[in-house]
Amino acid sequence: MITITNDLLPINPAYNDSIIEFEIDEVGTYPSAYIVIDSTDDIFAIYGINNKYFFNFKSIVTSLINKNNFKDSIIPQLYSSSIYDDESLSLILPITIYISGAFISKTYKFKKNVEQLIGYNDKINSSNTINILLPTQNNVDYYLPYFEGYPIDFAIFGLTTGDTYYLKNTSTYNISAPATSSNDKVKRLFLSDGANNEFLTNLIGLSTTVNKCELWVNETFKSNLLIKRNESKCGVYLKWFNDAGSYSYWLFDEISESIKTDTISELSTGFNNLQHLTSTSQITGKKADNAKVLTTKFNEFERSYIQSILSSPFVEMYIYNEPFRQMNQYSFIGVAVNESNTVFNKKNNQYKMNVTITLPQINTQTL
Template sequence: MAINVTQQPSGIYPAFNDSYISFASSLTGLTKAEITVQPTELFPNPFLIYPNTNGRFIFNLKDIVKSRMTSEGFEDNYSIPALGWNQEIDNTYLSQTISITDYHSFSGTTTSGSTTELTYEFDRSVKQVGDSIYNNTYQLLNISENGVDYHLTYFEGYPFSFELQRVSSGDTIEFKNVNSGIDNSITGITSTNSQRIYLDKGVSNWTSSNYLPLTDTINLLEIYQNETFKTNLYLKKVQPKCGYYLKWFNQNGGYSYWLFNEFSKEELKVKTLKDVATNPFKNVNEGLKNPTTTIGYEGSKRIELKTRVDEKEDEVIRSLFTSPSVQLYTSQSPYINGKWISIDLDGSYEIYNKKKFNEIKVTIELPSLYTQTL
């Protein structure tokens, strides 16, 4: 007797899409099934499900996986390491184990049958209709047409990184700049997880440290796993300049960056909180005063940003408009340390496919202003 799984997630599956498991059992008198989810500290009670009239069970892992992968929200809680150019990220990749036990009724007694243990892999991405799941574990958590070739723009002097979906314990990650022929590698991977690769820490980068110098053009970086080719990164490097630097959680489960133009339009909006009576008790000849005064104001600051993008950059920046977490870097100058602050974003996205370059306008709203109030 056995459990026969007929539908299940495959590959490293997007956590924010439905992930159905369908199965049947060969037991006679089948009555129910229990799904035990690991870790039991988070899911102490099994999920009890029942078959349809054809004896088929169906179970959706989506909410379980989401709850585990969004426990800390979508903001990036990792600080740039002082040493090295890589960092393990433990909330991007998930290996989820479940156990299925079937039950049947015999002579009025319910008895367990067989137990099947299954393990599935997830990342924090979401797929749209027509999208594909790529089997390259060294794919970047960013937009791609095939899971091998990636096009990113990097603004020198500002923090910039990308994530590799899953790197196995013991792997050696190798980078080769095809333009220059220079290569370098990262070793010492001690666990299987996502790896973040830092190209720029805001005060130093691959070029200034001579780790893997990049030219002010499109650099073709080949990425290898233990000397086996995995991924192409076409990295467009932009010379240091001032501007508004945004970072956001993208639909592929990683973080994207963009430097908007230095010149912007700012709008400061204020609103009175409440008026209260002052009771001056003055006659006309005694100098009338306003009988009310405000207890203070609340204020907000909005900034309209502009930029131009080519067709490859357009694909990257689209995810900004649906991101659950957008942050602004407080430094508007390269090589000056800043901090990330959470902001709200407003605007629409219009692209004309006949144009080589398109102008994009977005409005960001900064956190509410602190004001003096009664």
């Protein structure tokens, strides 16, 4: 008989170690164990140590859960729906373990996120398995900045088939139209697609202060979503994949823009008499990069939200620098965050961050 002596949690972060330990009640023999991933039929052989076996799912899970390379494939059309399923943000992994004719089947669930040692025990000891995929300090209050006229969404993890959920605006007492989950996939709820606002049907009237909205699932309170509506203005709008396992958005002010060029190589052309030359050398071409220096201010409550951009594996920039443009599949382009510094001003209790981003390399002509 196979016994799992150290099992995984009901929900596990994909980008942390996920190690199981198991053994078989055979005395004096240490046969090979085989783990079969039922969804792909991949087989992994394991050799026991003192009749104990160990297996880390991290490398398998990160390859299976990230087939889109963190790229967002959902293009919202709010006249159709404001709620979209996103199967790329979680993974259900059924496996079977075989040893000497014995076998045991298990199913594990993973979120497309990473956790830090500090605060993680507080999360796993919480009985709330339904949460919003945004950075949070207390696992109850989640912050969502809404910059008017730019696309924005948030994700809910842990809903199962048949769950009914809605948002309640505690300021206006408006309640969004209840929705019923038809599957176990992560739900993405869009407040705007750039040109149109949804506000989940009945949550209209969001003020420019922090609006406290409550997430209710099956008539049970789950968490607070604190939405801050910012007035529309021009700027550089960035989107990134955050540590919690979904997408974050923020509007920056642009300080400067620069284009850096370098010569690829130089060829000598001075192989003739001077009277026949106009130049003694010619370059083979240039390579050029475009960089922007951005800045923003934020408070202590917003800090965990905005600073998640610094560790993000995927950052994009909205191609429009003005609001109220309909989002499409080409509206975001990938950029690299190269430099950043954050300064805290004690006088007004605000942080100021400067970020340098590099845009895709400029195409140039070459010999």
